[in-house]
Amino acid sequence: MLYEGLQPAVEGGREHDITYDAASGSCLKFTKPAKAAYVASFELGYPSLAPALPLEYLERQALHNEIFADDIRFVGVAGQPFHRRIVTRQTHICGKAASWEQIIRLMVDTLGFGKLRHNYGIGYEDSYAFIRDDVAVFDMRPANVILEESGLIVPIDSIPVRLSPVSRSMFAP
Numbered sequence: 001m002l003y004e005g006l007q008p009a010v011e012g013g014r015e016h017d018i019t020y021d022a023a024s025g026s027c028l029k030f031t032k033p034a035k036a037a038y039v040a041s042f043e044l045g046y047p048s049l050a051p052a053l054p055l056e057y058l059e060r061q062a063l064h065n066e067i068f069a070d071d072i073r074f075v076g077v078a079g080q081p082f083h084r085r086i087v088t089r090q091t092h093i094c095g096k097a098a099s100w101e102q103i104i105r106l107m108v109d110t111l112g113f114g115k116l117r118h119n120y121g122i123g124y125e126d127s128y129a130f131i132r133d134d135v136a137v138f139d140m141r142p143a144n145v146i147l148e149e150s151g152l153i154v155p156i157d158s159i160p161v162r163l164s165p166v167s168r169s170m171f172a173p
Helices: 054-068 100-110 165-169
Strands: 002-004 016-021 026-031 038-041 048-051 073-080 083-091 128-132 135-140 145-147 153-155 159-162
Touching: 026 073, 038 054, 038 159, 054 083, 054 135, 054 153, 054 159, 100 128, 100 135, 100 145, 100 153
Parallel strands: 002 073
Antiparallel strands: 016 026, 026 083, 038 048, 073 083, 128 135, 135 159, 145 153
8 A cells, every 4th residue: 555656646735635537536635745634633722723643634534424425535655755645535526616605504404513603723714614513524615615516515625523522612602
């Protein structure tokens, strides 16, 4: 599962660079060199964005799959020594950026989340955050949520986190 020297074709956002794989209809998502993207952390006594450890990143992807019925799969590790990248595969979604209203409708009306009043600096500044039971989802914004031609709304990149009772209490009204 080591792909020595394999590099992405296109630079992406803050967390991933990508390669479109036409044969499989999927995207290979590469974390930035020598990084494992980000997670929501509560170590400071409040929610904050923190660099992820590799296992935390993969757990984040598994939780994204669970919440959104996605199929992000671990492919392996690529890149150059000392600048390794975690590589995952995700189905390529065709469509356009979802609107803010569509994101809220998906998260609140369809999935039963409550919208948090702000995103606590997790993800991009303009992104929304949502909470349900023991899960919070951050970095929900049009660039990370696709509206397919069929009308299906598909999150492709979120920062979900499973909440402990202590971290859950940080969001209490």
